[in-house]
Amino acid sequence: MxxxxxxxxxxxxxxxxxxxxxxxxxxxxxxxxxxxxxxxxxxxxxxxxxxxxxxxxxxxxxxxxxxxxxxxxxxxxxxxxxxxxxxxxxxxxxxxxxxxxxxxxxxxxxxxxxxxxxxxxxxxxxxxxxxxxxxxxxxxxxxxxxxxxxxxxxxxxxxxxxxxxxxxxxxxxxxxxxxxxxxxxxxxxxxxxxxxxxxxxxxxxxxxxxxxxxxxxxxxxxxxxTGAGVVHIYLDATARVDWAHDIVLNAKTQRPSVCNAVETVLVHRTAADRLLPELLASLDLAGVTVHGDDETRAHDSRVVPATDDDWSREYGTLDLAVRVVDDLDHALAHIRRYSTHHTESIITDDPEAADRFLAEVDSAVVLVNASTRFTDGGEFGFGAEVGISTQKLHxxxxxxxxxxxxxxxxxxxxxxxxx
Amino acid sequence: MxxxxxxxxxxxxxxxxxxxxxxxxxxxxxxxxxxxxxxxxxxxxxxxxxxxxxxxxxxxxxxxxxxxxxxxxxxxxxxxxxxxxxxxxxxxxxxxxxxxxxxxxxxxxxxxxxxxxxxxxxxxxxxxxxxxxxxxxxxxxxxxxxxxxxxxxxxxxxxxxxxxxxxxxxxxxxxxxxxxxxxxxxxxxxxxxxxxxxxxxxxxxxxxxxxxxxxxxxxxxxxxxTGAGVVHIYLDATARVDWAHDIVLNAKTQRPSVCNAVETVLVHRTAADRLLPELLASLDLAGVTVHGDDETRAHDSRVVPATDDDWSREYGTLDLAVRVVDDLDHALAHIRRYSTHHTESIITDDPEAADRFLAEVDSAVVLVNASTRFTDGGEFGFGAEVGISTQKLHxxxxxxxxxxxxxxxxxxxxxxxxx
The missing domain is CATH 3.40.605.10 (Aldehyde Dehydrogenase; Chain A, domain 1)
Known part of the structure; x- marks a missing residue:
């Protein structure tokens, strides 16, 4: 009744x-x-x-x-x-x-x-x-x-x-x-x-x-x-070329509309020459529009200029913001300012940088050398997902x-x- | 600086x-x-x-x-x-x-x-x-x-x-x-x-x-x-006289101003004759003003009439509301209506009644045959207490x-x- x-x-x-x-x-x-x-x-x-x-x-x-x-x-x-x-x-x-x-x-x-x-x-x-x-x-x-x-x-x-x-x-x-x-x-x-x-x-x-x-x-x-994800990947000075390439491509293009897709990639200045040319070419091939700062644009003429707005955008599309940073501290400061505390990942071969990133990034999930797309109840083995909490209570x-x-x-x- | x-x-x-x-x-x-x-x-x-x-x-x-x-x-x-x-x-x-x-x-x-x-x-x-x-x-x-x-x-x-x-x-x-x-x-x-x-x-x-x-x-x-405590003790049909007496006295008089002090006692009708006379006399001796329903007042002329307001009051003083109820269901319904979900205790010798009380009372702490005054971080062995949460999140x-x-x-x- x-x-x-x-x-x-x-x-x-x-x-x-x-x-x-x-x-x-x-x-x-x-x-x-x-x-x-x-x-x-x-x-x-x-x-x-x-x-x-x-x-x-x-x-x-x-x-x-x-x-x-x-x-x-x-x-x-x-x-x-x-x-x-x-x-x-x-x-x-x-x-x-x-x-x-x-x-x-x-x-x-x-x-x-x-x-x-x-x-x-x-x-x-x-x-x-x-x-x-x-x-x-x-x-x-x-x-x-x-x-x-x-x-x-x-x-x-x-x-x-x-x-x-x-x-x-x-x-x-x-x-x-x-x-x-x-x-x-x-x-x-x-x-x-x-x-x-x-x-x-x-x-x-x-x-x-x-x-x-x-x-x-x-x-x-x-x-x-739940949910809002301005998600970052930071490519450290020692990042492996293949991991940096595969992880960024996966995190951006596998399913761009979801909250654990990457929205901003930060690149250590000393690694930019080594990592960016191939990465930007692959992103272009995959149909990704890169919004970059001046240093990023110097590597690839197809990169469109990023405005301040781009750093806080959750595109949910085949768009990606890319910025060259001075070092890990600069990357951490950028993330502190723009992250929605969902997921961030560092690609590095330096255990000290990895540990600092894990300790200092204040997000629900912090990863080393892995795609941000793993932040998911199903992937974590929960069998189901109610949502992804970006708050700290409960x-x-x-x-x-x-x-x-x-x-x-x-x-x-x-x-x-x-x- | x-x-x-x-x-x-x-x-x-x-x-x-x-x-x-x-x-x-x-x-x-x-x-x-x-x-x-x-x-x-x-x-x-x-x-x-x-x-x-x-x-x-x-x-x-x-x-x-x-x-x-x-x-x-x-x-x-x-x-x-x-x-x-x-x-x-x-x-x-x-x-x-x-x-x-x-x-x-x-x-x-x-x-x-x-x-x-x-x-x-x-x-x-x-x-x-x-x-x-x-x-x-x-x-x-x-x-x-x-x-x-x-x-x-x-x-x-x-x-x-x-x-x-x-x-x-x-x-x-x-x-x-x-x-x-x-x-x-x-x-x-x-x-x-x-x-x-x-x-x-x-x-x-x-x-x-x-x-x-x-x-x-x-x-x-x-x-x-945190904190608000309209705390109940329910004296079941089979409640032991000594436990009922000692626990209610302790829960009301040991420190009446705190949130885990009892504010309302509910008594199973069939136990009222057995429990109330001595309990009411001891409460009076301890300086407690009892606000009771008609059946409670019939046991002791010093009991003042309870109004509907009394059931939802957190006195914080040497005042206590007492009500005679038909049975466990009636007690549970009263608690559902007036409790602030802090602490409730049942005094009983009946394991089934104890289990139902534990399962059905929706409060932070639910006790059997113990004083409500134990709801305390120090007593629980936490070494310190930030407060007593009466919400369900976190x-x-x-x-x-x-x-x-x-x-x-x-x-x-x-x-x-x-x-």
Missing amino acids: TVIAASVDERLRLVKDAAREIGLLDSGRKSVLLHAISDALEASSTEIVAANALDLERGRHDAIGEALLDRLRLDEKRVSALAAAVRDVAGLPDPVGRVLDSRTLPNGLSLEKVAVPFGVVGSIYEARPNVTVDIASLALRSGNAVVLRGGSAAQSTNARLVQIMRDALASQGVSPEAIQSVDDFGRDGAKALMNARGLVDVLVPRGSAGLIETVVTESTVPVIE ARGPMGLAELTSTKWLGRGDGQVRA | TVIAASVDERLRLVKDAAREIGLLDSGRKSVLLHAISDALEASSTEIVAANALDLERGRHDAIGEALLDRLRLDEKRVSALAAAVRDVAGLPDPVGRVLDSRTLPNGLSLEKVAVPFGVVGSIYEARPNVTVDIASLALRSGNAVVLRGGSAAQSTNARLVQIMRDALASQGVSPEAIQSVDDFGRDGAKALMNARGLVDVLVPRGSAGLIETVVTESTVPVIE ARGPMGLAELTSTKWLGRGDGQVRA
């Missing part, structure tokens, strides 16, 4: 109530729910694609552009992949109940710190409708209820996906209110979500830098900031299921009082 | 710069700094007490009341205790550098998740000037710089304490900017601190519920909510030094690129 909520606050209270039920389910039961959701998605493929067609049509009418249309699109194959991803999440270890610390006080009081669900996880996100299913399944696997606010471009698809998942919960005798959307409340839905302190336990925004900034500054609910870097749990101290005594 | 900051933002930038220096100090060096601070406090006892006398005089003039005056007061003995506490912090294990996770990817890329300092820890707090030294020493021990905004009632004392600590850092060749106060900027200082995203990494408010609420709702810097319950650290993934490769 689904209760129709008259107001967004009422709906949030329904989610909170449902969270109690979800939080007490054991691991096997949660797997069963996720398999039911996966099966339902697979079985409803045709209607999901039909709902998606409405969004695509509106998108085309609104001329949102081919890239956005592609993000929005769900065909039978993508729905099938979505259902498979939910099955994968069902198979992940349950993060709830892990004993993270334990101690017995001198008076015999025994204490255990255990992982518990947050309760209600909220997410505000943009175009891609697969986030709807991703976040819902990750939240359920970790014992949480979820309340979603998707992009208006995907509203028909999201409404369908949420309804299918809710029906799947109900078919298993679990309150469908554990998966909620506030899309139908428009901007008021997002606003209510950001101010639902006491009803929503944590809010994870996913999308553009603008969206994340809005949520971070306006929300009174605790937020985990979670930093790729977030797996464990990051969707809080903790609780449980104490068992036999009459202890404090002296 | 101390730079004089013209604006609060400029001062915050100085703290951020100093945080880099502090973050790279090894454990031994940080201990030396803390010992220098401790020695300086001891040596400056007379001038601290003199500065404190100015605050006390102003407090008396403003008629702030004897309880607040006592919180504000620093005599030679209290200064000595403060210096000793700093020495204790110097002896605590350094939380920085702990390896919290590690993995090697199939391609050979080796990853380590290590504990790192937050960077800049901010605190906004009220009357007690010892918080100034507590927070500064805990921040330093965990490799953080600190920016403080104390209560205006303690401004002369705090200014003196901050100056002494800064001079101690400078005497050791470390930037004094690592310990900063924005007290002299008045309300603008607090406001700047709450909006210093990018300069301040985490904000820990300590003080009244009103102060914490303001910081939580107004801050764009991530906040750790830290929950008593916070030790580990909770003043974030994490960073360090990766070492040899040319790995993503396939």
Whole structure:
């Protein structure tokens, strides 16, 4: 039985109530729910694609552009992949109940710190409708209820996906209110979500830098900031030519639209002659437009002049800023100024430079001689990724299921009082 | 050399710069700094007490009341205790550098998740000037710089304490900017601190519920909510008379002003006749005013009538709300409605009731047959306490030094690129 909520606050209270039920389910039961959701998605493929067609049509009418249309699109194959991803999440270890610390006080009081669900996880996100299913399944696997606010471009698809998942919960005798959307409340839905302190336990925004900034500054609910990546690779004086070349090419061109793609390459002045000519030629061959400072441009006439703006841009495209720096200190100062604290990598054969870079760069992931594209929950072996946190509180870097749990101290005594 | 900051933002930038220096100090060096601070406090006892006398005089003039005056007061003995506490912090294990996770990817890329300092820890707090030294020493021990905004009632004392600590850092060749106060900027200082995203990494408010609420709702810097405690003890049907009696008396009267003191006792109806008469008599003897529902009042004529307000009050005094409930479900529902998610305890001989209470009560610390007064970093064996978090993000319950650290993934490769 689904209760129709008259107001967004009422709906949030329904989610909170449902969270109690979800939080007490054991691991096997949660797997069963996720398999039911996966099966339902697979079985409803045709209607999901039909709902998606409405969004695509509106998108085309609104001329949102081919890239956005592609993000929005769900065909039978993508729905099938979505259902498979939910099955994968069902198979992940349950993060709830892990004993993270334990101690017995001198008076015999025994204490255990255990992982518990947050309760209600909220997410505000943009175009891609697969986030709807991703976040819902990750939240359920970790014992949480979820309340979603998707992009208006995907509203028909999201409404369908949420309804299918809710029906799947109900078919298993679990309150469908554990998966909620506030899309139908428009901007008021997002606003209510950001101010639902006491009803929503944590809010994870996913999308553009603008969206994340809005949520971070306006929300009174605790937020985990994700995603923005002005990512740097620094080619040190001793960088190997082949590693420098292959890593920069990989980090820029393998998938330029994602947050762990490199946006700025810094080159030690004494290595510029050795590294830049071949690197710039390969980047050009790969279709990359290089925005360089004067010294970089001296190596290749195809390099366009970089403006100050380029150092802080997250292109998300086949564009790359390149700057020649005096030394490691200069590189560190540049990174300090422009980095969004996501991922940076140094290419070097000098262990001291590597250690300084690891110690002094203040980012979620700091690498030596490896592509920045490895900052990813899947690559790290988490089995799933909630997002990549660029803040320091609670979670930093790729977030797996464990990051969707809080903790609780449980104490068992036999009459202890404090002296 | 101390730079004089013209604006609060400029001062915050100085703290951020100093945080880099502090973050790279090894454990031994940080201990030396803390010992220098401790020695300086001891040596400056007379001038601290003199500065404190100015605050006390102003407090008396403003008629702030004897309880607040006592919180504000620093005599030679209290200064000595403060210096000793700093020495204790110097002896605590350094939380920085702990390896919290590690993995090697199939391609050979080796990853380590290590504990790192937050960077800049901010605190906004009220009357007690010892918080100034507590927070500064805990921040330093965990490799953080600190920016403080104390209560205006303690401004002369705090200014003196901050100056002494800064001079101690400078005497050791470390930037004094690592310990900063924005007290002299008045309300603008607090406001700047709450909006210093990018300069301040985490904000820990300590003080009244009103102060914490303001910081939580107004801050764009991530906040750790601490302290408010509407704490419950539930006396179950099978509660032992002696444990029920001793635990409630201890939890209410041992130190009524603190956040882990009990504020509401719930009694299972079938146990009321067995437990209440002796308990109410002892509470009366101990000077406790009991605010009870009708059934409680039927047991003792000295019980005053409870209003709905009483269930959500954090008295902080020798007052206690007592309510008779139908059963465990009723108790859980009451706690759900009125608890501030700090600490609750059940007194019972029924293992099933104990397990349900532990599983279903959504608080930082949930106890069976023990006094709520144990929710304390010192009691838990942390050696120090930053505060007691009542939120679910990052830290929950008593916070030790580990909770003043974030994490960073360090990766070492040899040319790995993503396939």
